[in-house]
Amino acid sequence: MSRPKRFLSGVQPSGALHLGNYFGAIREHIRLQEQGEAFYFIADYHALTTIRTLPDGADRKAPAADLKQYIFDVAVTYLACGLDPSRAVLFRQSDVPEVCELTWLLMTVTPMADLENATSYRDKIERGKAADAGLFTYPVLMAADILAQDADVVPVGKDQKQHVEMTRDFASKFNRAFKSEVFKLPEHKFGEAPYVPGTDGAKMSKSYGNSIGIFDEGKPLEKAVMGIKTDSLPLEAPKNPDTCTVFTLYKLMATPAEQDALAAKYRAGGMGYGVAKQALLAKINEYFAPMREKRKALMADPGEVHRVLKDGAEKARANTRAVLDRARRACGLA
Ligand code: ADP
Ligand code: TRP
Numbered sequence: 001m002s003r004p005k006r007f008l009s010g011v012q013p014s015g016a017l018h019l020g021n022y023f024g025a026i027r028e029h030i031r032l033q034e035q036g037e038a039f040y041f042i043a044d045y046h047a048l049t050t051i052r053t054l055p056d057g058a059d060r061k062a063p064a065a066d067l068k069q070y071i072f073d074v075a076v077t078y079l080a081c082g083l084d085p086s087r088a089v090l091f092r093q094s095d096v097p098e099v100c101e102l103t104w105l106l107m108t109v110t111p112m113a114d115l116e117n118a119t120s121y122r123d124k125i126e127r128g129k130a131a132d133a134g135l136f137t138y139p140v141l142m143a144a145d146i147l148a149q150d151a152d153v154v155p156v157g158k159d160q161k162q163h164v165e166m167t168r169d170f171a172s173k174f175n176r177a178f179k180s181e182v183f184k185l186p187e188h189k190f191g192e193a194p195y196v197p198g199t200d201g202a203k204m205s206k207s208y209g210n211s212i213g214i215f216d217e218g219k220p221l222e223k224a225v226m227g228i229k230t231d232s233l234p235l236e237a238p239k240n241p242d243t244c245t246v247f248t249l250y251k252l253m254a255t256p257a258e259q260d261a262l263a264a265k266y267r268a269g270g271m272g273y274g275v276a277k278q279a280l281l282a283k284i285n286e287y288f289a290p291m292r293e294k295r296k297a298l299m300a301d302p303g304e305v306h307r308v309l310k311d312g313a314e315k316a317r318a319n320t321r322a323v324l325d326r327a328r329r330a331c332g333l334a
Pocket of ligand 2: 008009010011012043046141142145146154156160
């Protein structure tokens, strides 16, 4: 009998996660735990390529302490948002150091030109980031992450599709070079992930200072929601919900009936944006209330979070060792 589909994805621990990350990635990851074997990891080796600077380019005071905190935050976020450790495996990339050896083996079949043409690398260089070998070989480590778990499907955002294609390419080059079937070729999968706008209407991103954190609450949340940019139509004017950031965010959490009701108020006129913002604020509070509670419980019991990561690492490491063993044999290192 064939085994269930294996899903694998990684998240970089590079700052507080926001609504874009939740609706664009985390929610989909968590749903997939019902559909097969799900493996998710915190890509801390990858984060080392960026953790020394802040999104605005300034140096960080304590990069090591920040990284540690972000790693813990990602783990807590996944657990609070519903990752069930009895169904899905959550681990920290650097708890599986064998993935670095696998990276080396793959590097020996990786064409320089592929790395030079990787869009994520070129984007970062164009934005003025200094080119180091870590950033340059980032896609090879990512390929190793995927191949190390014999993943079938890699749920990712559009920006990562090229990396999954490169993974297939490196895997088949290695298989061919060593006349073997060591690596399984993975497919990428885009979720029905919506595009989540930030408070200024552009794509929500931690680098744009326009995000709303998944666990923001109280005054800071209120300030962020009330600060969402809208057009300047007067209160009486009919308004278009479909071009309004407030409504776009509301839709992510509201039932179809609730969406229709608010859209009707927009179109009828007589409703100011303040009212829509209050509705959004209430919706965020309602939607994330159980997750906030879960997060508070986890923050009070960090030992539990570390146990989940330790168990996850054992499972992920066992898979990686088996794959690495096949690869070493295939290329004559065993
Ligand atoms: P950021 O832009 O804040 O640095 P990342 O690039 O780390 O976010 O995002 C991790 C994943 O979260 C992405 O691959 C994507 O799937 C999802 N994501 C991030 N921002 C958004 C957004 N505004 N809308 C939809 N999905 C998003
Ligand atoms: N590069 C991915 C990102 O920035 C994170 C990542 C690292 C990843 N290794 C992976 C995603 C393996 C999927 C599979 O979002």
